Amino acid sequence: MAAVGKVKRSTRDLPRGVERLKDEHRKVVKDCRSQIEHWEKVGKDYESLQDRLRTLPDKLSYDIMVPFGPLAFMPGKLVHTNEVTVLLGDNWFAKCSAKQADTLVEHRKKHVENALDDLQKVIKNFQNRADFTDDLKKLSGETGDYVDIREEVVNEEEITKGKHRLAHKPNSKPKQEYILELKDNKEKEDEEEEDDDDDEERKAKVLSEEELWARLDELERQEELQDQRFRLDSTDTNGEDTTSSSEEEKEADGGSDVQVNGHQKENGWKASSLTAQMNGTNGSHPEEEEDDEDCEEETDNGLPTIYFSHTVEFKKVRINTGKNTTLKFSERKEQKEQAKHKKKSGKSSGHSPLESYKITSPADIYRVFVDLVNGEPIPRKSILKSRSRENSVCSDTSESSTADFEERRAAFGRSWSHDDATHSDTSDGITEEDSPTGTSPHMNGRFEAFTGTVIEKDPLPCSIPHLTIAPPALPTIPERKLEEVVPDVPQELPKRMSKFKATRLHHK
Amino acid sequence: MTSGTSVINDKVLQYETFISEVLRRDLQKVLEQRDAVYEKIAQYLQLKNTIQSIQESGSKELKTDVDLGCNFYVQAHVPDASRIYVAVGYGFFVEFTHAEALKFIEKKTNQLTEYTEVLTKDAAKIKANIRMVLEGLRELQGLKDLPEDRRREVF
Numbered sequence: 001m002a003a004v005g006k007v008k009r010s011t012r013d014l015p016r017g018v019e020r021l022k023d024e025h026r027k028v029v030k031d032c033r034s035q036i037e038h039w040e041k042v043g044k045d046y047e048s049l050q051d052r053l054r055t056l057p058d059k060l061s062y063d064i065m066v067p068f069g070p071l072a073f074m075p076g077k078l079v080h081t082n083e084v085t086v087l088l089g090d091n092w093f094a095k096c097s098a099k100q101a102d103t104l105v106e107h108r109k110k111h112v113e114n115a116l117d118d119l120q121k122v123i124k125n126f127q128n129r130a131d132f133t134d135d136l137k138k139l140s141g142e143t144g145d146y147v148d149i150r151e152e153v154v155n156e157e158e159i160t161k162g163k164h165r166l167a168h169k170p171n172s173k174p175k176q177e178y179i180l181e182l183k184d185n186k187e188k189e190d191e192e193e194e195d196d197d198d199d200e201e202r203k204a205k206v207l208s209e210e211e212l213w214a215r216l217d218e219l220e221r222q223e224e225l226q227d228q229r230f231r232l233d234s235t236d237t238n239g240e241d242t243t244s245s246s247e248e249e250k251e252a253d254g255g256s257d258v259q260v261n262g263h264q265k266e267n268g269w270k271a272s273s274l275t276a277q278m279n280g281t282n283g284s285h286p287e288e289e290e291d292d293e294d295c296e297e298e299t300d301n302g303l304p305t306i307y308f309s310h311t312v313e314f315k316k317v318r319i320n321t322g323k324n325t326t327l328k329f330s331e332r333k334e335q336k337e338q339a340k341h342k343k344k345s346g347k348s349s350g351h352s353p354l355e356s357y358k359i360t361s362p363a364d365i366y367r368v369f370v371d372l373v374n375g376e377p378i379p380r381k382s383i384l385k386s387r388s389r390e391n392s393v394c395s396d397t398s399e400s401s402t403a404d405f406e407e408r409r410a411a412f413g414r415s416w417s418h419d420d421a422t423h424s425d426t427s428d429g430i431t432e433e434d435s436p437t438g439t440s441p442h443m444n445g446r447f448e449a450f451t452g453t454v455i456e457k458d459p460l461p462c463s464i465p466h467l468t469i470a471p472p473a474l475p476t477i478p479e480r481k482l483e484e485v486v487p488d489v490p491q492e493l494p495k496r497m498s499k500f501k502a503t504r505l506h507h508k
Numbered sequence: 509m510t511s512g513t514s515v516i517n518d519k520v521l522q523y524e525t526f527i528s529e530v531l532r533r534d535l536q537k538v539l540e541q542r543d544a545v546y547e548k549i550a551q552y553l554q555l556k557n558t559i560q561s562i563q564e565s566g567s568k569e570l571k572t573d574v575d576l577g578c579n580f581y582v583q584a585h586v587p588d589a590s591r592i593y594v595a596v597g598y599g600f601f602v603e604f605t606h607a608e609a610l611k612f613i614e615k616k617t618n619q620l621t622e623y624t625e626v627l628t629k630d631a632a633k634i635k636a637n638i639r640m641v642l643e644g645l646r647e648l649q650g651l652k653d654l655p656e657d658r659r660r661e662v663f
Binding site: 083 | 552
């Protein structure tokens with residue numbers, strides 16, 4: 001590319017530049033030739049001097065005309081022919097023999113020869129340059145090759161030879177130009193290909209960047225999904241807690257009957273498996289909880305023997321309270337049964353034993369009413385019972401749905417541990433009572449309820465009879481509601497929390 | 509008008525060539541000749557000095573160095589320095605005594621000086637001719653000079 005540019009520039013400046021270039025070359029050549037003439041003269045002088053020095057010592061003296069300047073002479077003789085005085089420069093002279101003078105002349109002749117050679121080289125270089133300028137003119141087309149060749153041939157043979165060579169050169173040079181053009185085209189094509197490669201690389205980078213962004217988006221989505229799953233897992237754990245609590249209640253109700261206990265256990269296992277399938281990621285957790293439950297059962301089996309003495313005390317309390325205490329116990333049983341049914345329906349587990357329980361629940365309710373009516377004909381009590389049921393329903397739903405209760409349980413972990421122990425003791429007592437009576441399971445359940453309520457509400461019966469004696473119904477209703485609601489919440493909460501805590505303690 | 513301009517251009521070229529090829533060349537030749545004459549005068553004066561120094565020394569015998577060329581010198585002995593051969597022109601040499609030689613040199617230098625004066629005058633004439641031709645060219649080309657110059661020309 002640079003060469004082409006140079007050629008173009010030179011072509012533009014040909015008319016003036018070439019002429020000036022030629023003039024400069026001519027000047028240089030003239031100067032060199034004049035210098036060459038000078039040095040040639042010097043060389044000749046030294047040669048003649050050398051010859052004279054070699055022959056001078058042959059004689060002792062020569063008769064000569066001694067020159068005084070270029071215009072006058074005197075007759076005289078040369079003496080001391082072997083003594084020569086030589087000017088070394090700066091007015092310094094050296095006296096030496098003829099042979100020594102000869103060596104000095106040789107040294108100076110060598111210097112002269114070197115100078116001549118250098119000048120010859122310079123002349124050749126500038127002649128070549130002049131030829132080049134002539135070629136440029138021909139290339140530009142200012143002069144016709146044919147005409148120039150003829151003139152040159154007429155002049156001299158050597159010139160013609162050189163010119164013939166020149167004639168061939170222009171033919172080859174344009175070919176070179178074409179070749180250069182082709183090369184330039186190829187280079188351009190290569191550059192285009194390189195550009196394409198760059199574009200492809202950029203596209204690859206862009207794709208890679210796009211892929212990176214897509215991956216980032218996917219990772220973000222995965223994180224969101226994981227967060228959601230963790231939340232679901234926490235809710236599932238709540239469900240598990242409810243299931244475990246329901247299972248415990250069932251076991252307590254079942255008492256000594258082996259068949260009933262087996263069915264209940266099977267139901268619990270199925271529920272746990274369903275929860276595991278729903279939460280694939282949390283397969284290990286329910287297994288651990290199941291193990292903990294087994295441990296609890298074992299402990300329950302060992303304890304009943306110790307608590308025979310405590311049951312005797314509970315019986316005494318029942319006798320003292322009388323009919324009022326029995327009513328409260330029945331209400332609590334109903335609440336528990338309703339909670340169990342709701343949990344089962346929520347899980348969507350349709351089994352025959354569950355249906356039998358559902359069917360039994362309304363029968364139990366009617367039986368409760370019948371028993372109460374038979375035992376006590378007073379209508380006021382019947383009204384109070386219906387209102388208490390509604391309150392219990394509300395409390396159950398709130399407990400199951402909300403998550404705040406879970407947080408509270410976690411906060412009160414240590415305190416509930418004590419409650420757990422107390423509840424376990426109560427359950428053992430119930431089992432002992434069932435074994436000696438030998439009555440139906442439903443009846444056994446009623447007696448069990450009696451025992452629990454007696455322990456918790458000793459101070460309450462003193463206040464209750466006063467209220468019942470009073471004629472106004474309104475003030476008595478809210479008091480009873482408050483009393484009923486408050487004890488239910490703590491009873492259920494500690495049970496659920498107790499399970500988690502027990503599992504943790506066992507792990508530790 | 510076109511023919512007139514072409515004629516004027518041709519005349520201008522002729523005058524310019526006359527100046528460059530004839531007048532300037534003649535001037536150069538005259539000056540070169542004058543320089544040669546001056547050189548000759550210088551040589552004779554130098555010879556005069558040497559002869560005077562020999563007379564003052566008063567010795568007959570003389571020792572000197574002869575240049576063989578390229579500043580290589582050899583001793584020479586002159587037994588009789590009373591006579592000297594002097595070039596009088598056209599390659600002839602005449603034997604003179606010191607006094608005679610001095611007289612000849614004086615005459616020769618005077619003659620050469622006169623010749624140089626002639627050459628100087630010729631050179632001046634040639635310069636004047638060049639000036640005239642340049643003025644003519646100026647008029648032909650329609651160039652004008654300052655009025656002061658015109659007055660000088662009149663005088």
